[in-house]
Amino acid sequence: MNSPRIKIRLPDGSQQSFAGREAWTLRRLVDAGSRGVTTVDHPAPRWSHYVFKLRRAGLAISTDYESHKGDFPGKHGRCRLETPVTVVEGGAS
Numbered sequence: 001m002n003s004p005r006i007k008i009r010l011p012d013g014s015q016q017s018f019a020g021r022e023a024w025t026l027r028r029l030v031d032a033g034s035r036g037v038t039t040v041d042h043p044a045p046r047w048s049h050y051v052f053k054l055r056r057a058g059l060a061i062s063t064d065y066e067s068h069k070g071d072f073p074g075k076h077g078r079c080r081l082e083t084p085v086t087v088v089e090g091g092a093s
Contacts, residue, residue: 003020003023005019005023005090006019006023006090007088008086008087008088009088010058011083016057018054018057021044021050022057023090024050025044025047025051026054026059029054029061029079030081030087032081035080036064036078038066038076039076040068040076048077059081059083059085060081060082061081061083062079062082063077063080064078064080066078
């Protein structure tokens with residue numbers, strides 16, 4: 001199986017490419033738009049690390065914390081891509 005890949009255009013016209021789990025995470029953030037993404041919706045073993053790597057690459061990603069109930073009540077983060085991007089290539093969901 002091929003590793004996911006995505007290329008985006010930033011507001012300044014520059015482009016960035018991502019592969020693997022960073023591409024997978026970015027695609028979910030792009031698709032979610034303003035509603036954002038939680039690990040409850042899209043479980044991934046190292047979600048926060050993928051977000052960290054995207055932030056380190058210069059993308060603005062906000063995190064708001066929400067309470068949840070159930071067998072294991074607590075809080076989870078909802079991440080939103082704040083940098084406006086255009087997907088140029090790849091990243092099919």
